[in-house]
Amino acid sequence: MTQNAIEIENLRKTYRGSRTQESKEALKGIDLTIPAGSIFGLLGPNGAGKSTLINILAGLVIKSAGTVRIWGFDQDRNPRQSRRAIGVMPQELNLDAFFTPRASLNVQAGLYGIARKDRKTDEILEMIGLTDKADAYARSLSGGMRRRLLLGKALVHSPQVLVLDEPTAGVDIELRQMLWANIRKLNAEEGTTIILTTHYLEEAEEMCDDIAIIDNGTVTVRDTTPNLLSRLDSKTLVVTPARSAQLPELPAYIAGSIRTDGSLAFTYRQSEASPEDILDALRAAGIAIADVTTEQPHLEDVFLSLTGSRAIQT
Numbered sequence: 408m409t410q411n412a413i414e415i416e417n418l419r420k421t422y423r424g425s426r427t428q429e430s431k432e433a434l435k436g437i438d439l440t441i442p443a444g445s446i447f448g449l450l451g452p453n454g455a456g457k458s459t460l461i462n463i464l465a466g467l468v469i470k471s472a473g474t475v476r477i478w479g480f481d482q483d484r485n486p487r488q489s490r491r492a493i494g495v496m497p498q499e500l501n502l503d504a505f506f507t508p509r510a511s512l513n514v515q516a517g518l519y520g521i522a523r524k525d526r527k528t529d530e531i532l533e534m535i536g537l538t539d540k541a542d543a544y545a546r547s548l549s550g551g552m553r554r555r556l557l558l559g560k561a562l563v564h565s566p567q568v569l570v571l572d573e574p575t576a577g578v579d580i581e582l583r584q585m586l587w588a589n590i591r592k593l594n595a596e597e598g599t600t601i602i603l604t605t606h607y608l609e610e611a612e613e614m615c616d617d618i619a620i621i622d623n624g625t626v627t628v629r630d631t632t633p634n635l636l637s638r639l640d641s642k643t644l645v646v647t648p649a650r651s652a653q654l655p656e657l658p659a660y661i662a663g664s665i666r667t668d669g670s671l672a673f674t675y676r677q678s679e680a681s682p683e684d685i686l687d688a689l690r691a692a693g694i695a696i697a698d699v700t701t702e703q704p705h706l707e708d709v710f711l712s713l714t715g716s717r718a719i720q721t
């Protein structure tokens with residue numbers, strides 16, 4: 408087994424312009440390694456270059472410069488092996504409307520030269536929750552069902568590296584949880600390396616071991632998820648008072664607010680204050696405490712602090 412699932416060096420992509428469209432430098436020299444066996448999140452605002460990067464990995468977009476190794480195989484020197492090692496669920500729907508899910512999976516398996524007896528069609532249909540739609544035309548599937556079929560197609564050749572571009576966009580909550588459970592299982596039981604993009608940062612926070620943030624064609628941050636979260640120094644202590652209470656007098660370095668449920672929230676920098684300061688202020692004001700919880704910063708806060716205040720949209 409190789410140490411890194413993906414090794415990318417100085418990867419560049421410029422989409423050529425036309426009479427009506429200027430050329431666009433979508434990737435400006437990306438260096439990125441993704442460890443084998445990890446669940447890796449690729450985050451960034453709209454237009455950052457995430458899909459361009461993924462589509463290059465998939466062989467769907469031709470890079471302008473740089474090196475890409477997939478499972479140790481150079482994409483230029485060993486195109487067949489590098490392609491075999493990866494399965495990609497693209498962001499764009501590209502299904503044949505006249506194929507049923509079962510036929511789509513079989514055709515895809517055929518493309519990879521997988522013999523009928525070795526195919527896992529039923530298992531995959533089960534995993535993506537399309538068993539009862541197995542023989543329906545793709546055009547009769549809902550948007551969420553089509554996206555799940557795309558995931559199924561990425562899995563037919565049991566790739567070591569599975570890349571998911573917005574796997575849960577437009578998929579309802581229950582199915583999203585089922586998909587994540589299955590993806591975690593693939594990672595844990597088969598050791599499949601998972602690379603994903605998502606605009607649901609809570610999802611990334613929960614799922615990913617490592618995260619890279621891409622902004623405007625470059626990697627601006629790459630770290631483990633816990634390290635990224637600890638970059639933000641702020642923390643919030645939420646106190647439920649035994650009886651309704653006003654905010655106590657607070658030192659200037661603690662920001663207090665009363666929430667709609669009557670709880671008192673105190674936000675402070677860990678480097679400047681400690682929970683003791685807050686408890687002291689509460690005692691001094693004679694406020695009895697029924698319950699205390701703390702809130703950690705979320706990936707969303709980290710993301711916004713690193714990429715500016717631009718809205719994240721799907």
Ligand SMILES: Nc1ncnc2c1ncn2[C@@H]1O[C@H](COP(=O)(O)OP(=O)(O)OP(=O)(O)O)[C@@H](O)[C@H]1O
Nearest residue numbers: 422431433451452453454455456457458459460498
């Ligand atoms: N086929 C193409 N021709 C020309 N420009 C393109 C093409 N595909 C993407 N681009 C441009 O390249 C840039 C990066 O696009 P890309 O789709 O990689 O972004 P993204 O990070 O996936 O965004 P999103 O979060 O919206 O999916 C954008 O400015 C986009 O307009």
Ligand SMILES: [Mg+2]
Nearest residue numbers: 457458459498
């Ligand atoms: Mg994209």
